[in-house]
Amino acid sequence: MSIGGRVAPGDTTSAGRGAPPEATRLETPARPGLRTGLWAGGLTLLLAASVIVAVTVGPAGLSPADVWASVLAHLGIGEPTLTPLRDGIVWELRMPRVLTAAAVGAGLALCGAVMQALTRNPLADPYLLGLSSGASVGAVIVIVLGVGLLLPVAAFVGALVALAATLGLASAAAGRLTPTRTVLAGLAVTSVFGAITSLVIFWSATGDSYREILNWLLGSLAGTDWTSVAIAGGAVVLIGVPLVASARTLDAFAFGDTAAAALGVHVGRSRVLLLTGTALLTGALVSVSGAIGFVGLILPHAVRLLVGSRHRALLPLSVLAGAIFLVWADTGARTLFDPRELPVGILTALIGGPVFAVLLLRGRRLS
Amino acid sequence: MPVRRSPIVAAAIPVVAALLLAGCATGAAGTSPRSDAASPASSGFPLTIDNCGTEVTFESAPERVVTIKSSTLELMLALGLEDRVVGTAFSDGPVPDEFEGAASGLEVLSDKVPSQEVVLAAEPDLVFAGWESNLTAEGAGDRDTLAKLGVATYVAPAACKGEGYMPNPLAFDEVFREFEEAGAVFGVPDAAAALVAEQRAALDAIEPSDAGLTALWYSSGEDLPYVGAGIGAPQMIMDAAGLDNVASDVEDTWTSMGWEAIVAADPDVIVLVDAPWNTAAAKIAHLEQNPATAALPAVQQQRYVIVDFPSTEAGVRNVDAVASVVDQLASLGY
Numbered sequence: 001m002s003i004g005g006r007v008a009p010g011d012t013t014s015a016g017r018g019a020p021p022e023a024t025r026l027e028t029p030a031r032p033g034l035r036t037g038l039w040a041g042g043l044t045l046l047l048a049a050s051v052i053v054a055v056t057v058g059p060a061g062l063s064p065a066d067v068w069a070s071v072l073a074h075l076g077i078g079e080p081t082l083t084p085l086r087d088g089i090v091w092e093l094r095m096p097r098v099l100t101a102a103a104v105g106a107g108l109a110l111c112g113a114v115m116q117a118l119t120r121n122p123l124a125d126p127y128l129l130g131l132s133s134g135a136s137v138g139a140v141i142v143i144v145l146g147v148g149l150l151l152p153v154a155a156f157v158g159a160l161v162a163l164a165a166t167l168g169l170a171s172a173a174a175g176r177l178t179p180t181r182t183v184l185a186g187l188a189v190t191s192v193f194g195a196i197t198s199l200v201i202f203w204s205a206t207g208d209s210y211r212e213i214l215n216w217l218l219g220s221l222a223g224t225d226w227t228s229v230a231i232a233g234g235a236v237v238l239i240g241v242p243l244v245a246s247a248r249t250l251d252a253f254a255f256g257d258t259a260a261a262a263l264g265v266h267v268g269r270s271r272v273l274l275l276t277g278t279a280l281l282t283g284a285l286v287s288v289s290g291a292i293g294f295v296g297l298i299l300p301h302a303v304r305l306l307v308g309s310r311h312r313a314l315l316p317l318s319v320l321a322g323a324i325f326l327v328w329a330d331t332g333a334r335t336l337f338d339p340r341e342l343p344v345g346i347l348t349a350l351i352g353g354p355v356f357a358v359l360l361l362r363g364r365r366l367s
Numbered sequence: 368m369p370v371r372r373s374p375i376v377a378a379a380i381p382v383v384a385a386l387l388l389a390g391c392a393t394g395a396a397g398t399s400p401r402s403d404a405a406s407p408a409s410s411g412f413p414l415t416i417d418n419c420g421t422e423v424t425f426e427s428a429p430e431r432v433v434t435i436k437s438s439t440l441e442l443m444l445a446l447g448l449e450d451r452v453v454g455t456a457f458s459d460g461p462v463p464d465e466f467e468g469a470a471s472g473l474e475v476l477s478d479k480v481p482s483q484e485v486v487l488a489a490e491p492d493l494v495f496a497g498w499e500s501n502l503t504a505e506g507a508g509d510r511d512t513l514a515k516l517g518v519a520t521y522v523a524p525a526a527c528k529g530e531g532y533m534p535n536p537l538a539f540d541e542v543f544r545e546f547e548e549a550g551a552v553f554g555v556p557d558a559a560a561a562l563v564a565e566q567r568a569a570l571d572a573i574e575p576s577d578a579g580l581t582a583l584w585y586s587s588g589e590d591l592p593y594v595g596a597g598i599g600a601p602q603m604i605m606d607a608a609g610l611d612n613v614a615s616d617v618e619d620t621w622t623s624m625g626w627e628a629i630v631a632a633d634p635d636v637i638v639l640v641d642a643p644w645n646t647a648a649a650k651i652a653h654l655e656q657n658p659a660t661a662a663l664p665a666v667q668q669q670r671y672v673i674v675d676f677p678s679t680e681a682g683v684r685n686v687d688a689v690a691s692v693v694d695q696l697a698s699l700g701y
Contacts, residue, residue: 058627059625059627059628059631060627060628060630060631061631084662085630085633085662085663085664086631088630088658088659088662089627089630089631089659091659092657092658092659092662093626093627093630093657093659094627212587212588212589212590216590220590220591222590222591222625222626223589223590223591223626224590225657225658334625334627338625338628339614339616339617339622339624339625339628339629339632340617340622340623340624340625341591341623341624341625
C-alpha cells in the first residue's frame, strides 16, 4: 500500500492526463527493471555478507567459527562453542548492534531520499524539519533528569513535537504546504530546539554527565540491544515499506506540485502523509542511535548517480546501500581504536564524503 | 616555541627560589628532591611558579581565595586555610565530615563554574581552580585577563593537560608534592608538611590487596562507559589498593571503553563512582539490565566497590579512597 495519492489507476509507466511523457522517458535508463534487479540482488547479497562478517569483528577477538556457532545456536541450530560470557558478547552486544546499524542506515537513507523528493531540495536530509533537534531536546532532558529508560520515548515525542511545530508553522504562514515554506519553518524550529538543548546542557554541566549528552548528540550505536533492534527494525518495516511503495507519488512530485496534481496526486495530503511517515521513522531511528549525520544526505545521491532518480529503483536501493554503509562504518567505529570507541558520525562523514566525491566525478565523466 | 619544563624541573623552581630567598638551605634530610618543597619558610616570597605553563608570581601569600571544584576547597580546608576562602564554586558534592565545621560558613558563589564577574565581585587575590578549563573567558575568566586585574590564578597541577605538565602517570608522590607547592603558595609550609606526613603515614599503613584482582573503574556513561584509564587518579588509587586496572593500557586519565571490551576483559571487581547526579545504584541497575553485562561474574556476585566522586580527582581524599577500596575488598572476602 502506498502512502498518499496515486498516479492514474492502471497506468504504470507513462503518466496520463497531460503529464510530460518525454520527461518520464528522460529519467528512465535503458531496461530499468533488469538493471535495478541486478543492483538489488547484488546489494542484498552484499548486505547479508556484511552482517555475517561484521558480527565476527570486535575488540574481544573471537574466532569467526565460534561466533557463527553462537549465532546458529541462538537460531536453534547446534550448540554454542563459546563460554556463556563470550556468547553474550556475540548475541547480546554484537548481533543487536550490527542489526541496529543496518536498520538505522537503511531507514536514514530512505528518509533522506523521500525528503529530497518531497522538498525538491538536494540538500534535504532526514533531520531537515527540526526532527533531530526535537529528538535531542527530549533525550537531553531525560538524561539530565536521570530517567534512562524513557529516553527512546522522549526522543520520539520530541521529534513529533518538532514536526508538528514545523508543519503548523508552515501551513499557518502559507495557507498550504509548499516545499520552501516547510523548509523555512523547519529552520526556525531547528534553531529554537537547538537552543533549548544547549540551554539544558549549559544548565546541567555537572561532573561528567555532559559526556553522555555529547555522545548522544554526535550519534552513536554504542549500547544498542535487542530493544533497539525491535524499535529501529520495526519502524523500518512498518513505515519504510509504505514509503518505498509510494515511489510513483514521489516521481510525480519531482515535476513540481502543479504537474504532480495534474498526474492525479493529492499534493497537500500526500506531502503531509509522507512527511509524517518520514518523521515517525526518523524519530524511531534517532531514539536508538542519536542523530547520525551524512547517511541520509549522501547515500540517496550516491544511489541516484548509479541508477538514476526513478524512485522505484532509488528507494529500495537506498535502503540496501544505507544498511551496508552503516554496518561497516559502525564496525570501524567500534574496532579502530580498541578499546575506545569513535562516535560513528565521524566515520560516516570521513568515509561518505570521499566516496561521494568519487561518484560525483565518475558521474560527470559518464554524462 | 615556549620552553616546556618537565614537572620535576617545574617543581624544583619554587623550591630553589624559596631556599635561596629564605637563606636557609637545610632541606629535610634523606628525602627525595620533590619533598624538599616542604622546607620553604613562610618568608619565601616573592614566589614564582610555573603552573601548567603559565608563570605566576606571588608577592605575598594570597589572603582572599576563590576555590573552584571540590579538590581545591578540600586542600584549603586540610591546610587549615578556611579563613582565606572568600568564595567556593562548582563543588562535586559535600565535603567530608572532618571538614564540615570549617566549611559551614563559606560562601558558595555558584553550583557550576562561576562567571568572571561573580568571581571578581568576591574581590579575590587568587582563583584556585581544580581544572584548567575552569579558567577560560566562558568560565571564571582567562588567566591573562585575571592577571591584568591583579587576580592571580593557580590550577591544581595534577589537572594540567599540556605536554610536560600532565603528570604521566599520576602518583602519590606528585599529589603530595602538590600539597607542598600549595603550602609554599599560601605561606604555610609547616601545615603542608604535616599534611603530607600524615597522609604518607596513612598510605604506608594500608595493606594493599594481594589477591591479584582485575578491576574496572566505572565512572559514568550507559551506552558508552567512561572508565578510569592508565595514568590518572583512578589508576593511582587502584595501584595503591592492589587492583589491576583492565583499562591501564590506555594512556589517558579517563577513557571511553565499549561494553564488548569490558565484557571481554571480565574484571574480578567493579569500582563504581558514586555521584549525586550519577549514583552507584544507577550503574548497578544498568549493569544488571543488559544480559551481556549481567552475565559477568563480578555483577552476578555483586563484587562492587564504591567510591565518592570527589575522592576520585587528585587531592586530599585519595588516600582515604585507597583505604576505603581496600576495606571494601576485605568485606567482599578478599
